[in-house]
Amino acid sequence: MPELLAVALVCATTLSSVECSRDTALDIIVAPAHSAMECMMHAQASAAAAGLPGGDGRYLKISCERRTKVASVMEPAEH
Numbered sequence: 001m002p003e004l005l006a007v008a009l010v011c012a013t014t015l016s017s018v019e020c021s022r023d024t025a026l027d028i029i030v031a032p033a034h035s036a037m038e039c040m041m042h043a044q045a046s047a048a049a050a051g052l053p054g055g056d057g058r059y060l061k062i063s064c065e066r067r068t069k070v071a072s073v074m075e076p077a078e079h
Contacts, residue, residue: 004033004066006062007022007054008030008046008060009063010028010060011025020061046060
């Protein structure tokens with residue numbers, strides 16, 4: 001499983017780049033990536049394909065995040 005996530009955030013121009021986050025974004029696209037280069041390329045390409053790049057009071061912020069591993073435990077089924 002890829003360790004990185006390519007994240008494309010579309011934020012209102014009224015927000016600074018520091019304030020633009022997953023919580024404040026107007027739109028978000030997340031895709032898995034195997035390397036930093038792939039991460040940047042995926043985020044930009046995914047945002048462009050979805051028609052998310054800026055304009056009309058919006059801008060695009062691209063970032064790469066480390067995937068957080070969440071372990072799940074499955075309980076045995078009762079018969």
